[in-house]
Amino acid sequence: MIIGVPREIKEHEYRVGMVPAGVRQLTGAGHTVLVENSAGMGSGFSDGQYREAGAELRPKKELFKASELIVKVKEPVPAEYELFQRGQALFTFLHLASAPELVTMLLEKKITAFAYETLELNNELPLLKPMSEVAGKMAPVVAAYYLQKTNGGQGLLMTGAEGVPPAKVLILGAGTVGASALQVAFGIGADVTVISRGSQKLERIDKLYNGNVRVFTLSQERLEQEVINTDVLIGAVLVTGAKAPKLVSRELVSRMIKGSVIVDVSVDQGGCVETTRPATHNDPVYSVDGVVHYTVANMPGAYPKTSTMALTSQTLKYIQLLAEKGINGASKTAPLKSAMNTSNGEIKHRAVSASL
Numbered sequence: 001m002i003i004g005v006p007r008e009i010k011e012h013e014y015r016v017g018m019v020p021a022g023v024r025q026l027t028g029a030g031h032t033v034l035v036e037n038s039a040g041m042g043s044g045f046s047d048g049q050y051r052e053a054g055a056e057l058r059p060k061k062e063l064f065k066a067s068e069l070i071v072k073v074k075e076p077v078p079a080e081y082e083l084f085q086r087g088q089a090l091f092t093f094l095h096l097a098s099a100p101e102l103v104t105m106l107l108e109k110k111i112t113a114f115a116y117e118t119l120e121l122n123n124e125l126p127l128l129k130p131m132s133e134v135a136g137k138m139a140p141v142v143a144a145y146y147l148q149k150t151n152g153g154q155g156l157l158m159t160g161a162e163g164v165p166p167a168k169v170l171i172l173g174a175g176t177v178g179a180s181a182l183q184v185a186f187g188i189g190a191d192v193t194v195i196s197r198g199s200q201k202l203e204r205i206d207k208l209y210n211g212n213v214r215v216f217t218l219s220q221e222r223l224e225q226e227v228i229n230t231d232v233l234i235g236a237v238l239v240t241g242a243k244a245p246k247l248v249s250r251e252l253v254s255r256m257i258k259g260s261v262i263v264d265v266s267v268d269q270g271g272c273v274e275t276t277r278p279a280t281h282n283d284p285v286y287s288v289d290g291v292v293h294y295t296v297a298n299m300p301g302a303y304p305k306t307s308t309m310a311l312t313s314q315t316l317k318y319i320q321l322l323a324e325k326g327i328n329g330a331s332k333t334a335p336l337k338s339a340m341n342t343s344n345g346e347i348k349h350r351a352v353s354a355s356l
Contacts, residue, residue, distance in 0.1 A: 001323040002032045004067030006060055007039040010074045012281035014042025014304035015311065017071040017092065020053035022316045027054030031323045034063045043308040064088075069322055073311065074298055081105045089327045091319065093117055093131075096341055097243045097355035098270040103347070112327050112343040116315065117268075118241045118352070119339035125240065127318075127339075129176050130310035132265075134300040136180025136236060139263040140169065140190065142294050143232040146261045146285060152292045154259025156231055159189040166190050170226050172247055172272055173236030174201035174215075177265050181234045186213060193226055223247060228255045235264035237272040241341075241351030248273040250288075258290035267295045 003026060005018045016039050023033045035055040037047060047057055064070065064083040072092035076084070078101070084090070086109050094115035096103050106113050116127035125132075140158070147167060149155035160166030169185045171178045174196035185192050186209060193214040196202055202215040216222045227233060227248055233256070237244045244266040253262075253275050264276040271277075275288045278297040285294050300307035318339070322330045330336050331343070340348045347353040 001069060001326070002034065002067050003069045003071060003319065003323060004034045004058075004063040005036065005039055005055075005071050006063055006080075007036040008042075008073055009079060010077055010298060010301075013074055013298055013301045015073040015301055015308045016040040016043050016045065016304075017073050017312070018316070018319070019043075019308060019312050020045055020049040020055075022312055022319070023050055023053040023055045025316065026320065026323060029320070029323070032056065034058045034067055036060050036063050040308075043304040069319075069327070071315075071319060073308075074301075075099060075102055076105070084109050084111060086110055088112075089322070090114065091116070091315070091322065091339075093268075094341055095268045096347075096349075096352045097241065098268070100356060103342070103356060106342040107345050107347070110343075110345045112331065113341050114318075114322075114331075114336060114339040115241075115341045115349070116311075116339070118341060118349055119318065119335050120240070121335050125176075127311070127314050130314055131300045131307060132176035132238075133180045134303060134307050134310065135265045136177035137184050138299050138302070139177075139181045139234045139236075139265055140185040140188065140232070142299075143169070143234065143261045143263050144188070146292050146294060147231065147259075149259075152259070152285065152287060153261055154231070154257065156259075158185075158232075167231040168193070168229065169232040169234065170195065170230035171234045171236055172196070172223075173238065173266075174198055174205060175236065175238055177236035177238070178234070179205070181236060181265075182209075182213065185232075185234075190232070193230070195223060195226060218247075224252060227252050229257075231257060231260050233260070233262045233273070235262070235266045235272040235276070237266045238269065239351065241349050241355070243270040243355045244272045246272060246274045250274040253291055254289040256289070256291045259292070261292045261294065263294045265299065267297050271295065
C-alpha cells in the first residue's frame with residue numbers, strides 16, 4: 001500500500017502522523033511511505049531521519065495524488081479538501097459531530113475515513129487516550145497561568161499560600177481527561193471537586209485519593225452550586241463520536257466568579273459549556289461575563305514531542321492492519337469498524353450520524 005504522511009497545516013499544529021520508526025516498520029514490510037518535506041520538524045524529526053527509515057519525500061500535492069491512505073493527526077482543514085482524491089482512505093482525529101463541512105467533503109469524495117477518537121477496543125478508546133491524558137494534564141497548568149491577574153484572571157495562586165486557601169477546581173467528567181486533570185490539580189495542592197455521571201469512576205477516585213477529593217454524581221442542583229463557587233472549571237466530558245452535552249449554560253457562566261477560568265477540553269466535540277467556541281494556540285482565550293475561556297481545539301499540539309510519540313506508539317498497529325489487509329478487509333475487523341466514520345458516500349458511525 002502507498003501511505004502518505006502530510007505536514008499538518010492547522011494553526012500551531014506541530015505533531016506528525018508517523019515517526020521514522022513507524023516508517024521503517026512499514027517499508028520493511030514492503031509498503032511505500034510518502035512523507036511531505038518538513039512534516040516532522042515540529043516534533044523533532046528531520047527529513048534525513050525519514051529518508052534513512054525508507055520514506056520518499058514528496059511535495060504535498062504529489063503526496064495526496066499518489067497515496068491510497070492518508071495518515072494525519074488533526075482533521076483536514078478547508079485548504080486540504082481539494083487535495084483529497086475520490087475513493088481515498090484517511091486515518092486521523094476527525095471530530096465530525098462538530099464539523100459538517102468536513103463531512104460534506106468526505107461524503108462527496110467517497111472517502112473512507114477512520115477516526116482515532118471513535119476506535120474502540122475492549123470498551124476503551126486506545127487512540128484517544130494518550131491525547132486525552134496530555135490535554136487533561138495540561139488543563140490545570142493552563143488554568144493556573146490564566147488565573148494570573150495580568151492574564152485576565154482574579155489573581156489567585158492555584159496552590160494557595162500560608163494562611164491562604166488554594167484555588168477551587170471543578171472537573172466535569174471522570175474519564176481519562178478528568179482523571180489526568182485531577183492528578184495534576186491535586187498534586188499541586190488545589191481544592192478539587194469532580195462531578196460525573198459514572199458512579200464507579202467516582203468511587204475509584206474516592207478510594208485512590210483517600211476521600212481528599214470531593215466527588216458527586218451529576219445533578220443540576222449540585223452542578224449549579226459547584227460551578228458558581230469554583231475558581232477553575234475543567235470540561236472533560238466525552239460521548240464517543242457525538243457532540244458533548246452542554247452541561248453549563250450561558251446563564252450559569254454569568255453567575256461564575258469574575259476572573260475565574262474555564263478550560264473546556266471537550267471543545268473538539270463542541271464543548272460542554274454553552275459559551276465554548278473553538279480557539280487556537282495563537283489566540284487561545286476570550287472572556288464572557290468576566291470569565292476567562294481557554295478553548296484551544298488541539299491542546300496537545302503545544303507539546304508535539306510528547307504528543308507525537310504517545311499517539312504514534314498506539315496508531316502504528318492499526319496503520320499496519322490497514323496496509324496488510326487493505327482498506328476493505330481491515331474495515332471489517334472490530335477496532336477499525338468502530339473507527340470508520342464515513343465510507344462510499346455514507347456516514348457509518350451511529351453517534352456521528354445522530355449528532356449531525
